[in-house]
Amino acid sequence: MEVSCPISAERVNENVVRIIAFMVAAIATFCLIFSNYWAMVFLLVDFAARAFGSGNLSMLKLIAMQIVKALALKPQMKDLVPKKFAATLGFGFCLLITAMFLLKLPLLAMMLTALMVVFALLESLFAVCVGCYVYSFIQMLKRKKV
Numbered sequence: 001m002e003v004s005c006p007i008s009a010e011r012v013n014e015n016v017v018r019i020i021a022f023m024v025a026a027i028a029t030f031c032l033i034f035s036n037y038w039a040m041v042f043l044l045v046d047f048a049a050r051a052f053g054s055g056n057l058s059m060l061k062l063i064a065m066q067i068v069k070a071l072a073l074k075p076q077m078k079d080l081v082p083k084k085f086a087a088t089l090g091f092g093f094c095l096l097i098t099a100m101f102l103l104k105l106p107l108l109a110m111m112l113t114a115l116m117v118v119f120a121l122l123e124s125l126f127a128v129c130v131g132c133y134v135y136s137f138i139q140m141l142k143r144k145k146v
Contacts, residue, residue, distance in 0.1 A: 046060050051087035
C-alpha cells in the first residue's frame with residue numbers, strides 16, 4: 001500500500017527519516033539494556049520538535065542530515081504529513097513510557113520501549129513506517145464517513 005498525503009505537498013528525505021529511526025532504536029535499546037529511562041526524556045523532546053514544529057530543533061534530525069550529507073546519499077523524497085503523524089505517535093509513546101517509568105511500572109515501560117524499538121527498526125531497516133500506515137488507515141476511515 002502506497003502511503004500518500006492528500007493534504008500537503010510538503011516532502012521529507014526518506015534517508016534522513018530512516019537514520020533518525022535507527023538512532024531512536026539505539027537510544028531506546030540503551031534504555032532497555034541499562035534500565036535507564038532518562039534518555040527517553042531526550043527522545044520525548046526530540047519527537048516533540050519533529051511532530052509539533054519544523055524539526056529544526058531536533059538534535060537527531062540535525063545529526064541525520066549531517067550523516068546523509070557525509071555519505072552523499074541521493075534524496076528519496078516522501079510525503080511529510082504521514083511522517084509528522086508518525087513522529088506524533090512516537091511522542092505519545094515516549095510520554096507513556098516516561099510516565100510508566102516515573103510511576104514505577106518498569107515492566108510496562110520495558111514492553112512499550114521494546115515495541116517502539118521494533119517500530120523504529122522496521123522504519124530504519126525496511127522503510128516500513130507503522131505510523132504512516134496508521135495515518136493512511138485513519139484517512140481511509142475519514143473518506144468512508146463522508
